[in-house]
Amino acid sequence: MKKKLKVLVLFDGTSPTTLDQDFSKELKTKDWKTEADVMAALGKLGHSAEHLAIYDDVDLVRQKMESCAPDVLFNLVEQFKNRTGFDQNIVSFFEMQDLPFTGCGSTGLTLCKHKGISKKILHYHRIHVPNFLVIPRGQRITRPKQLKFPILVKPVKEEASYGISQASFVQNEEQFRERVAFIHEKYNSDAIAEEYIEGRELYVSLMGNVRLTVFPIRELVFREVPPDEPKIATYKAKWDEEYRKRWGLRHLPFADNRWLRAYRSSTDAREQALFY
Template sequence: MAKYKVLVLMHKSLIPPEDFTEEEYLSADWKTEYDVMETLRELGHTVHPLGIVGNLELLRNALDEFKPHIVFNLLEEFDGNPTFDQHIVSYLELKRQAYTGCNPRGLTLARDKALSKKILTFHRIPVPKFFVFPKNQKIKETKKFFYPLIVKTTTEEASTGIAQASVVNNFEALKERVEFIHETYGTDVIAEQYIKGRELYVGIFGNKRVTTLPVWELEFTQMPKGVKKFATEKVKWDDKYREKYGIRSIRAANLSEQETEKLKILTKKAYKALGLSGYARMDFRFDENGKAYVLEANPNPGIQCGDEFPESAEAYGLKYKDLISKLITLGISWNKNRH
């Protein structure tokens, strides 16, 4: 593989320190950034980290001075707003700068859970039925509501704001949770049909030609009775909680070839319908009757060593170094074909 000058773009607070202990690494928030940069260096690339918060001038100067062949995009927000990350990618496109990950149009469509579901529904891709509650509008009861529903912010990621209390069984609980999301996160709210079943993930990468990865599952082995099994914020981020209740991400078992193929076909259809590129992960609920529903599309999913996406890539046959190289190749290819 050619050797490139790679600008690694990240939040300022996530630039790894030069010296640290193994214990500090294991508990650090910057593990993804470290894993990616170290791997790029091992591959022979020249790496320049750039941490930004809300100053676009820093990025412009780095592009002018460092002149990277490609920007490895690990930025998930800009100026504290997670919906601004697509604008950074738009800026890179305007500069005709190659970058890794998804294009800005795909990011915009996928980040909005309500908009993306409308698009997927148009393409006859199964999604949970849903209702949208815009900010600053009165919440009125209607005969159209059914229960249980799961209440989420429309634009926040990483299970932000999702808890056991997110699943509601009547209008009073629905209204209370919608108001909580409005006040706490300042976003519109989506209330989706809660589907009892398995939580499955399918990784995918590519631009025009795409490859799906083995199906992964969020497994709940020791949850108490009465506790619903889905990816809450606590499940996603609290390691002690995961260990206590036997929650782990593993390769999905007990799926027939037909069921696996169905998930992969839906993943490819959703990826295309939303105009995604680079790499992504589709999240599914697989109900007790064997029907798969797309919960959401996640462009630029976590690529820290040990995350679902790299683990499923390794099961496919792509070691971590190969995966990072592939993302670089896809970014270079996307830029060449666009310009």
């Protein structure tokens, strides 16, 4: 029989929080569904779970560890003071305190957040990546000739497709300069420009350290997007339910082309349900 653990679930606070603040009301809302699902799953598995929200005081973690003495931290923290750039710093605190936690370590978070650095690492290990260029703020916006159109332009460090829209797909010099300048000004961020490669949007989740568990592959299917338009996982494509419905965007189990053609050609709702 597996050991039942005492788990402290950490998640983001949207305003200053206290040590034993009750979030039972928030956990019943749609915006807190992930946190609620984690708490419920841990309880269902027989583990004892408490929660703590962090906004601007990391010392709350130390205080909670003293009073709660959990076996592990289940880390859902993605920001600090509503700024997503500091999630790796939160994890660094866990590491410095020798606290066992779930999720990626601080080095991994730092490297994967910078799209330019992560692509260089992949390329070093002979994994193919699109040709790309990082354009820092304050630098003259120019495109080297080896970077071919069409090009995708986006913030170099943002995540969850923040800063990506259909306007990110540029096909000429004017669009290129305008979009890079927009990223610099709107997001106060360096920009990365990479050659657009038509393909499929696949999601693969991994769990583990030395021995990895690979979860079933999922695909973002663009059912109503015209064939001559780029299929991009924009911010709206991920987070705007009305937009997703309008363009027939679905996350489906990955399958071969015959399976996808059968789904895309089906107009019967009962037939489409079979593909889930």
